[in-house]
Amino acid sequence: xxxxxxxxxxxxxxxxxxxxxxxxxxxxxxxxxxxxxxxxxxxxxxxxxxxxxxxxxxxxxxxxxxxxxxxxxxxxxxxxxxxxxxxxxxxxxxxxxxxxxxxxxxxxxxxxxxxxxxxxxxxxxxxxxxxxxxxxxxxxxxxxxxxxxxxxxxxxxxxxxxxxxxxxxxxxxxxxxxxxxxxxxxxxxxxxxxxxxxxxx
Amino acid sequence: xxxxxxxxxxxxxxxxxxxxxxxxxxxxxxxxxxxxxxxxxxxxxxxxxxxxxxxxxxxxxxxxxxxxxxxxxxxxxxxxxxxxxxxxxxxxxxxxxxxxxxxxxxxxxxxxxxxxxxxxxxxxxxxxxxxxxxxxxxxxxxxxxxxxxxxxxxxxxxxxxxxxxxxxxxxxxxxxxxxxxxxxxxxxxxxxxxxxxxxxx
Numbered sequence: 001x002x003x004x005x006x007x008x009x010x011x012x013x014x015x016x017x018x019x020x021x022x023x024x025x026x027x028x029x030x031x032x033x034x035x036x037x038x039x040x041x042x043x044x045x046x047x048x049x050x051x052x053x054x055x056x057x058x059x060x061x062x063x064x065x066x067x068x069x070x071x072x073x074x075x076x077x078x079x080x081x082x083x084x085x086x087x088x089x090x091x092x093x094x095x096x097x098x099x100x101x102x103x104x105x106x107x108x109x110x111x112x113x114x115x116x117x118x119x120x121x122x123x124x125x126x127x128x129x130x131x132x133x134x135x136x137x138x139x140x141x142x143x144x145x146x147x148x149x150x151x152x153x154x155x156x157x158x159x160x161x162x163x164x165x166x167x168x169x170x171x172x173x174x175x176x177x178x179x180x181x182x183x184x185x186x187x188x189x190x191x192x193x194x195x196x197x198x199x200x201x
Numbered sequence: 202x203x204x205x206x207x208x209x210x211x212x213x214x215x216x217x218x219x220x221x222x223x224x225x226x227x228x229x230x231x232x233x234x235x236x237x238x239x240x241x242x243x244x245x246x247x248x249x250x251x252x253x254x255x256x257x258x259x260x261x262x263x264x265x266x267x268x269x270x271x272x273x274x275x276x277x278x279x280x281x282x283x284x285x286x287x288x289x290x291x292x293x294x295x296x297x298x299x300x301x302x303x304x305x306x307x308x309x310x311x312x313x314x315x316x317x318x319x320x321x322x323x324x325x326x327x328x329x330x331x332x333x334x335x336x337x338x339x340x341x342x343x344x345x346x347x348x349x350x351x352x353x354x355x356x357x358x359x360x361x362x363x364x365x366x367x368x369x370x371x372x373x374x375x376x377x378x379x380x381x382x383x384x385x386x387x388x389x390x391x392x393x394x395x396x397x398x399x400x401x402x
Contacts, residue, residue, distance in 0.1 A: 044278060072344050073300060077245060080293065084285065092281065092329070099274060119340040128293070131336025136329040139320040143273050 001025055004188060005050075005057040007094070008064035009035055012161050013111060013180070017063050017153075020181030021188065027054055030064070041065075041090035044097065051101040059188045060098055061109045062091055065133075067126040075125060083125035088132045099145055108150040109187040110137060114200055118156075120169060130154065134196045141194025151187040155180045155199040173201035202226055205389060206251075206258040208295070209265035210236055213362050214312060214381070218264050218354075221382030222389065228255055231265070242266075242291035245298065252302040260389045261299055262310045263292055266334075268327040276326060284326035288313075289333045300346055309351040310388040311338060315401055319357075321370060331355065335397045342395025352388040356381045356400040374402035 002024045008014040009028035018026070028035040029050060037053055040046040041064060065087030068079035091110045098108065112130035115123040137152040144150055157165045159174040166174070183197040203225045209215040210229035219227070229236040230251060240251040242265060266288030269280035292311045299309065313331035316324040338353040345351055358366045360375040367375070384398040 072297070072341050073346060075297070077290075077294065077297075080290065080297075084290065088333070089278075089281065089285065093278065096273070096276070096278075096281075116336045116340065119343055121344060124337070124341050124344070127340040128333050128337040131340075132289070132329050132333035135317045135332025135336075136325070139317065139328040140273050140325050142320055143322060143325070145274060 002058035002188065003027060003056060004059045004061055005029060005054055007039060007041065007060070007062045011063060012158055012177070013063035013155075016155075016158055016160075016177035016180040017061050017184040018181065019178045020183070020185030021061070024059075024188070027057065041094060042085050044093055047093055047097050051098060054101075056103060057101070057106070058103045059107045059109065060094065060102060061184055061188065062094055063111050065091060065111060065129070067123075067129070069122040069126065071122060072124045080125055083129055087126070088129040091133055092136060095140065095150060099148065102148055104146045104148070106148045107188055108148070109184055110150070110152040112152050112154040112196070114154060114156040114198070116154075117198075118172070118200075122168060137196065138194050144193070149187075149191070149193040151192055151195045151197060153180065153183045153187065153197045153199060155183070156201065175199055175201050203259035203389065204228060204257060205260045205262055206230060206255055208240060208242065208261070208263045212264060213359055213378070214264035214356075217356075217359055217361075217378035217381040218262050218385040219382065220379045221384070221386030222262070225260075225389070228258065242295060243286050245294055248294055248298050252299060255302075257304060258302070258307070259304045260308045260310070261295065261303060262385055262389065263295055264312050266292060266312060266330070268324075268330070270323040270327065272323060273325045281326055284330055288327070289330040292334055293337060296341065296351060300349065303349055305347045305349070307349045308389055309349070310385055311351070311353040313353050313355040313397070315355060315357040315399070317355075318399075319373070319401075323369060338397065339395050345394070350388075350392070350394040352393055352396045352398060354381065354384045354388065354398045354400060356384070357402065376400055376402050
């Protein structure tokens with residue numbers, strides 16, 4: 001049994017990750033709600049405070065990254081920066097700061113999303129930052145300290161979120177949360193490193 | 202003959218691009234020195250002022266993007282943000298603002314760099330933002346207005362810069378500036394769109 005720090009535990013993606021983490025002790029974190037710890041991943045201070053409070057953990061699983069959606073011609077600098085500072089720099093900072101706290105042989109698992117390889121209108125900032133995170137994980141895996149590992153799950157839309165996103169994703173096939181959970185499980189319980197785990201149908 | 206706005210004209214990569222743009226009218230821009238227009242791509246106001254001064258142009262070729270280099274464990278938030286705001290958001294903002302000024306059927310050509318597919322130590326921020334720009338170009342090409350196009354040149358190290366970078370790039374083979382110039386030429390004078398033009402040996 002490992003101690004897994006799950007960020008975004010109450011969200012749909014957090015719940016999907018949970019389906020693959022049943023054998024572990026879960027420490028839940030999120031921006032609000034009934035979680036063990038409150039954290040805002042866009043704040044370095046909040047991230048550092050989280051790790052100080054949590055103490056020992058073997059794996060960090062992040063399932064959050066806020067994105068703004070608009071046509072490229074309409075998207076403002078502020079919308080770009082909100083996406084960059086959450087989905088991209090928020091996750092990079094979780095690893096950058098977390099590398100000083102995670103246990104030897106631990107693992108980081110981040111989240112990106114399918115729009116960087118299957119673009120749709122409105123999703124340019126999501127796609128761009130997903131491409132950044134997929135690249136970050138592949139490259140930084142070569143310099144992780146103390147035998148720690150890092151992977152990223154890149155899922156298509158969840159079946160459980162299809163009612164919200166289906167209209168903007170014509171021709172996409174949703175996947176069940178349990179299949180996405182398997183990808184998180186493969187990252188946390190396997191020995192893979194630097195991989196982008198696509199979960200698509 | 203097209204009017205090409207070349208940003209970073211005095212740098213080594215700008216000079217490489219120039220070797221492929223010989224048949225065009227060049228308007229040069231850069232942060233300093235003997236260029237037609239001074240511009241700082243990390244400033245929205247500076248970018249907008251550039252386009253207002255330049256007036257008509259058929260192609261924008263950008264060859265600049267400042268990056269910080271350090272081991273991931275040593276790289277600070279400030280170093281990350283300097284890279285993100287120049288190589289990534291600087292280039293995105295050139296396109297975001299420039300789409301209102303570029304001529305119909307015009308083209309944007311951005312710059313990334315080989316470290317996102319051939320990682321080396323110290324280059325994690327360069328690699329991550331190069332991955333972001335390669336992804337951005339592939340995805341945003343599908344929503345460019347008025348038949349404008351966008352591509353990105355992703356070169357390995359220039360032969361002309363090997364004396365500076367060779368020691369940190371063991372096993373890499375530099376390419377001549379003229380070969381990189383061909384990639385810029387293929388983007389500006391061709392009809393390709395959404396392509397990452399790798400120039401590697």
